Amino acid sequence: MNVVQRGLRSIIRKPVKSILLLLVVVVISSFFMAGLAGQSASIKTQDATRQAVGATFRLEGNEANRHKRLDEAAKKISEGEDGTYNGVIFKHFADGSSMVKTDNSFETIKPEDAEKIAQVDGIEEYNLITVSTVVNPVNFKRIEDSDVDQSNDLGGVNIRGNRIMEMDMDVSAGKIEIVDGRMIQENETNVCVISEELAQFNQITLGAELQFNNVKDKENSRIYSAKVVGIYKTTQKIKPVMSGDSYRSENTIFTDLHFPEKASGEEGNPLFQYAIFRVDDVRAYDRIKAEIEKADIDWERYDLIDSDGNIKSMAENFNDMEKMSKMLLVLVSAASFLILVLIFLFWMKNRTQEIGILMALGESKKRIWLQFLTEALLIGSIGFVLSLGVSPLLSNATASYLARQTQEQAAADAGSVSTDYVAPELTIQDTEISITGNMVAIDAGVIAGLLAFSVTIAGITIMRKKPKEILSEMS
Amino acid sequence: MPEKYDEKTILEVRKVNYHYKANRDKKILDNISYCFEEENVYAILGPSGSGKTTFLSLLAGLDVPVTGKILYKGEDIQKEGLNHHRKENVSLVFQSYNLIDYLTPKENVMLGGKENPEKLLAAVGISEGDWNRKILQLSGGQQQRVAIARALASPAKVLLADEPTGNLDEEIAEEIIEILRKSAHDLGKCVIVVTHSKAVADAADMVIKINSGKIEEIKNF
Ligand SMILES: Nc1ncnc2c1ncn2[C@@H]1O[C@H](COP(=O)(O)OP(=O)(O)OP(=O)(O)O)[C@@H](O)[C@H]1O
Ligand SMILES: [Mg+2]
Numbered sequence: 001m002n003v004v005q006r007g008l009r010s011i012i013r014k015p016v017k018s019i020l021l022l023l024v025v026v027v028i029s030s031f032f033m034a035g036l037a038g039q040s041a042s043i044k045t046q047d048a049t050r051q052a053v054g055a056t057f058r059l060e061g062n063e064a065n066r067h068k069r070l071d072e073a074a075k076k077i078s079e080g081e082d083g084t085y086n087g088v089i090f091k092h093f094a095d096g097s098s099m100v101k102t103d104n105s106f107e108t109i110k111p112e113d114a115e116k117i118a119q120v121d122g123i124e125e126y127n128l129i130t131v132s133t134v135v136n137p138v139n140f141k142r143i144e145d146s147d148v149d150q151s152n153d154l155g156g157v158n159i160r161g162n163r164i165m166e167m168d169m170d171v172s173a174g175k176i177e178i179v180d181g182r183m184i185q186e187n188e189t190n191v192c193v194i195s196e197e198l199a200q201f202n203q204i205t206l207g208a209e210l211q212f213n214n215v216k217d218k219e220n221s222r223i224y225s226a227k228v229v230g231i232y233k234t235t236q237k238i239k240p241v242m243s244g245d246s247y248r249s250e251n252t253i254f255t256d257l258h259f260p261e262k263a264s265g266e267e268g269n270p271l272f273q274y275a276i277f278r279v280d281d282v283r284a285y286d287r288i289k290a291e292i293e294k295a296d297i298d299w300e301r302y303d304l305i306d307s308d309g310n311i312k313s314m315a316e317n318f319n320d321m322e323k324m325s326k327m328l329l330v331l332v333s334a335a336s337f338l339i340l341v342l343i344f345l346f347w348m349k350n351r352t353q354e355i356g357i358l359m360a361l362g363e364s365k366k367r368i369w370l371q372f373l374t375e376a377l378l379i380g381s382i383g384f385v386l387s388l389g390v391s392p393l394l395s396n397a398t399a400s401y402l403a404r405q406t407q408e409q410a411a412a413d414a415g416s417v418s419t420d421y422v423a424p425e426l427t428i429q430d431t432e433i434s435i436t437g438n439m440v441a442i443d444a445g446v447i448a449g450l451l452a453f454s455v456t457i458a459g460i461t462i463m464r465k466k467p468k469e470i471l472s473e474m475s
Numbered sequence: 476m477p478e479k480y481d482e483k484t485i486l487e488v489r490k491v492n493y494h495y496k497a498n499r500d501k502k503i504l505d506n507i508s509y510c511f512e513e514e515n516v517y518a519i520l521g522p523s524g525s526g527k528t529t530f531l532s533l534l535a536g537l538d539v540p541v542t543g544k545i546l547y548k549g550e551d552i553q554k555e556g557l558n559h560h561r562k563e564n565v566s567l568v569f570q571s572y573n574l575i576d577y578l579t580p581k582e583n584v585m586l587g588g589k590e591n592p593e594k595l596l597a598a599v600g601i602s603e604g605d606w607n608r609k610i611l612q613l614s615g616g617q618q619q620r621v622a623i624a625r626a627l628a629s630p631a632k633v634l635l636a637d638e639p640t641g642n643l644d645e646e647i648a649e650e651i652i653e654i655l656r657k658s659a660h661d662l663g664k665c666v667i668v669v670t671h672s673k674a675v676a677d678a679a680d681m682v683i684k685i686n687s688g689k690i691e692e693i694k695n696f
Contacts, residue, residue, distance in 0.1 A: 001585060006578070013577040013609075354575050360537060361586055362562020467557075468538035471569065 003367055007374040017350070018379050021343055025383030028336040029447050030391040035332055036439045037395030038325035055282040056172075057292060058305040059109055059117065059275040065300045069106070104261070104271035107131075113297040114275035120295060122288035124280035127167035131273040132158040133260035134246045136218045138211035140202040143250045153244035156215040157198075157251040161260045165193065167276055168254065170238050181206045181230030188256045193230035197250040204228055210253075212263040215246075224263045226255055328398075336450055344458030347372065352462070352473050359467040369459050376451040384447055392435055483512040484549075485665045486534060486633055491543035493529060503529045504540070505688030513632065516659045516666045518679035525685045527669040528570065528637055534667065535567050535635050536560035547633075566629035568636035571615075573622030579607045580621045587628035595624040598654055600647050616643045623651060627658060634658065634666045640675060652678045 011018045073088035082091050087106030091099045111128060118126040134156040142157045144150065162168045165184040170176050180199075184191050192210060199205070208228045214221035232254075240247035255263075261270040279288055285306075292304060348355070358368050462470070488511075493504040503526040511517060511534075521527050532538045533545060536557035545552050552560040561567070566587060574583045580601060584592040596606055599620040605613060613621065619642060626634050634655070640648035652675055659666045659680070668675055676682050682693040 001578075001582065009582070010577045353572050354577075357573065357575055360535065360561060360567050360569070362558050362560070364558050466538055467561075468532050471532070471537060 003371045004374055007371050007378065010371075011375050011378060017347060018375075021376065021379045022383045022386070024336075024339055024343060025380050025447060025451075026387045026390060028332065028339075028450070029384050029387035029443055030394045031332045032329065032336070032446060033387065033391035033435065033439060033443050034395045034398040035325050035329035036442060037391075037435065038328060038398050039322055040436070040439065055279045055285055057117075057277045057279070057289065059114060059277070059302050060273065060305065061107065061109065062301055062303045065302075066107075068300075070100070070102070074100075104266055104269045107271055109272040109275050109302070110297075111270075111272065113295075113302070114272075114277075116295045116297055117275070117277055117292050120277075120288065120291045122280055122284050122291065124278045125164065125167065126278065127274075127276045128161075128163040128257060128272045129168060129274040129276065130161040130257065130260045131271045132160050132241050132247065132252070133264050133271070134158050134215050135212040135260070135263040136215040136221075138213055138223050140198075140204060140210055142245065143197055143201055143248065144245050145248075148245065150245060153246050154215045156246045157212075157253055158241075158247050159192070159212065159253045159255050159260050159263060161255045161257045161270075163257045165254055167278065169274070169276070171254075173236075175234055175236040175238055176232045177235050178230050179233045181228070183230055184254060184256050188229075190224070190226045190259060191229045191256050192226040192259070193232055193254040194228055195250045195252065196231050196233045198253070199228075199231045204231075206231070214263070214265040217265070221265050224259070226259055226263075230254075333446065333450065337454055340450055340454035341457050344372070344376070344455050345461065348458055348462045352470055355462055356467065356470040356473075359470060365463045369455070369463065372459060373452060373455050376455050377448060380447055380451045384444055387443075388435070388440070395435060483514070484510040485513050485547065486511040486667075487546040487549070488534070489544045489546060491533065491540040491545070493526075493533065493538075493540050495529075502688040504533070506543070507688075507690055508543075509683070509690060509692070511633070511665050511667060513665050514659055514663050515680040516656055516678065517668065517681045517683060518676040519667065519669045519683045519685060520671070520676060521685035526688065527685055530685060531635050531637055531667070531669055534633070535565050564631050565633040565635055566626040566631045568619075568622045568626045568634075568639045570637040570641065571619075573625070574610045574618055576610045578610070580610065580613065580617075580624075581606045583610070583621055584625045584628050587625035588630055590628065592624070592628060595627050596621065598627075599624045600650060616647070619643060620647070620651070623654075627654065632664055634664055636667070637669045638671065639668060640670065640672055645674070648672065648674060 069086065070088060073085040074090070076085045077083035077088075077090050084090075087103045089099075089101040089103065091101070093099070109128070114126060114128055117123065134154050135158075136156045142155075160168070162171075162184065164186050165171060168176075171183070178193070179196055181193070184193060194204065194210070204210070206228055209225040210228060211223045211225045213223045234249055238249040238252060240249060245251060258267075258270060261267055277292070279285055289304070289306070293299070355368055359365070488507055488509045491504050491507045492502065494500075494502050507530075519527050519530065529538075533540055536545070536552050539553065539557070547560060547564050552564070574580075575586070578586070580596060581592045584595055593603070593606065597603070601617060601620055601624070605617065610618065610621075619639060623636070623639055626636065636655070639655075640651055643651065655666050655668065656678060658664045668679065670676060684691045684693065
């Protein structure tokens with residue numbers, strides 16, 4: 001009878017000790033797996049959170065560069081003369097006063113620059129956003145607060161053009177929800193989406209043509225009309241860019257990309273305030289950033305801003321979560337080791353007689369150890385397989401618990417950071433933990449290692465003794 | 476010693492001293508020398524606590540003398556290793572607790588040797604219905620007989636037994652003695668039996684008395 005045959009008989013015919021070990025292995029393996037899952041969940045959640053927050057880059061004008069260009073223009077246009085240089089206009093008046101004006105071409109983000117960045121590998125889609133442009137509502141009335149002094153206000157509404165409305169900052173931040181109709185798609189012209197308040201106030205329904213013209217020349221400027229294709233409601237208040245009712249949230253109208261320039265009398269001369277680039281794979285965020293910075297554009301003119309919400313502060317939380325998972329793994333391993341050693345000491349104690357008999361029959365200590373190891377590993381593998389059934393539940397529970405903790409923390413941190421950009425609600429679509437082959441392999445390896453190590457440690461107590469000593473302990 | 480004597484000697488005790496570590500002052504074996512021969516049954520007698528079991532365990536290679544040697548066929552048993560000695564040269568029956576409880580009687584016998592476990596079990600009086608039962612469902616006497624069958628199953632030349640008939644009926648005990656005699660005389664084994672039993676001592680070819688660390692050989696006639 002070989003070691004395995006004997007081991008099998010011992011497992012089956014002395015089931016109590018086997019079941020004890022089996023249960024312990026199931027528990028250990030499940031907890032260990034949960035720890036592993038927690039670790040992988042931390043990475044997954046990190047990605048998911050980034051995605052939810054919207055892993056994007058934002059391109060905007062650099063303020064220092066703007067001043068530099070202004071100074072440059074001032075130098076080019078010799079003092080005391082009128083002139084135009086690179087979108088800067090100087091005018092001198094008879095009374096000695098002077099004026100410096102910039103036009104849209106001076107202020108705008110150049111679409112061709114945005115286009116170059118959009119070509120970078122890893123950029124999924126991009127958006128251009130015009131400046132909030134105040135225009136005059138011709139065939140409808142804006143919403144006004146009669147208590148507020150409107151003397152400094154232009155008396156218009158503000159319109160904002162997007163290349164892709166869905167990617168507008170307020171829209172993607174979830175502050176706006178379409179309640180009727182739809183958003184504006186790429187390449188549409190002369191369409192708009194208005195607030196439900198404005199629609200109600202003016203009895204406007206989908207399909208209506210709204211008319212706008214230049215707010216500075218309400219009487220004579222050309223009127224442009226845009227068809228209402230959607231009505232939105234605000235779920236979070238949109239912060240007005242300036243005071244005055246022209247900019248109030250209800251008077252904000254989303255349009256196609258080129259409508260604002262037309263309605264403000266600047267057709268062909270757009271003013272894009274932001275370009276936003278969406279990253280297709282958040283894990284490649286840093287690589288893509290490096291790629292973007294290589295793009296052949298005048299980088300001095302722009303700032304590239306990481307619009308990844310508050311990933312920095314989140315990253316710390318995720319690191320904590322990873323640490324927690326690691327600690328769980330270490331604790332589980334250490335506790336398991338102790339428990340297993342105790343179990344095997346109990347085995348050895350209970351099996352002194354058997355050990356003595358086998359030794360008297362000339363069985364080597366090595367082979368006796370091998371039999372215990374075989375039994376432990378056989379039971380261990382059954383326990384391990386059983387734990388594969390249990391651990392997904394436990395892993396999911398652990399992982400989503402850890403994820404929730406981390407997110408709450410991240411959200412709390414985000415709230416305390418003051419930025420224009422408000423992170424959207426952090427919802428994790430998928431904390432479902434898939435137990436990967438890799439995890440199973442690690443778990444199996446660790447369980448086998450723990451079993452072998454603890455059988456050996458427990459075995460030392462017996463194996464150090466002489467057979468005679470063991471036999472005298474028998475009776 | 477005569478040459479013929481040497482040839483038949485299978486197990487030799489040479490100038491063996493033994494005391495337990497726990498009690499160094501009490502000499503269990505005091506400079507003992509003796510030669511055990513093939514084809515003989517030896518009975519070891521002595522008062523309780525005189526060192527019979529200790530002596531047997533030294534012969535079995537379960538323990539080592541403090542000084543002196545045990546030789547198997549002229550060679551120190553420590554040379555090939557005590558494991559090897561226990562596995563190949565001797566088979567053992569303890570005073571009690573001989574069997575592995577998760578193995579059946581038949582499987583226990585097969586630990587000694589694979590051939591004819593049924594025949595051996597039948598020979599020591601275990602009926603067929605008990606061959607595959609649980610060990611703990613057997614009586615003490617039955618367990619002892621299974622242990623004897625296991626020792627008999629072993630091809631080893633030396634059979635060591637510590638009070639094998641201690642808790643057996645006289646009738647069965649006689650049968651066991653007869654089996655032991657046969658394995659000595661017919662199979663050429665050297666059978667060494669520790670016993671209190673007069674019947675066993677009478678059946679032995681040689682009687683050895685242990686007392687106060689010394690042994691004394693008494694030939695049987
Ligand atoms: N492990 C031990 N440590 C210390 N002393 C021991 C040990 N085993 C036995 N002894 C002592 O050694 C002496 C001989 O013991 P042993 O078991 O050899 O006697 P025995 O002749 O077999 O007795 P019995 O007829 O009762 O079986 C006894 O005095 C006993 O107390
Ligand atoms: Mg004894």
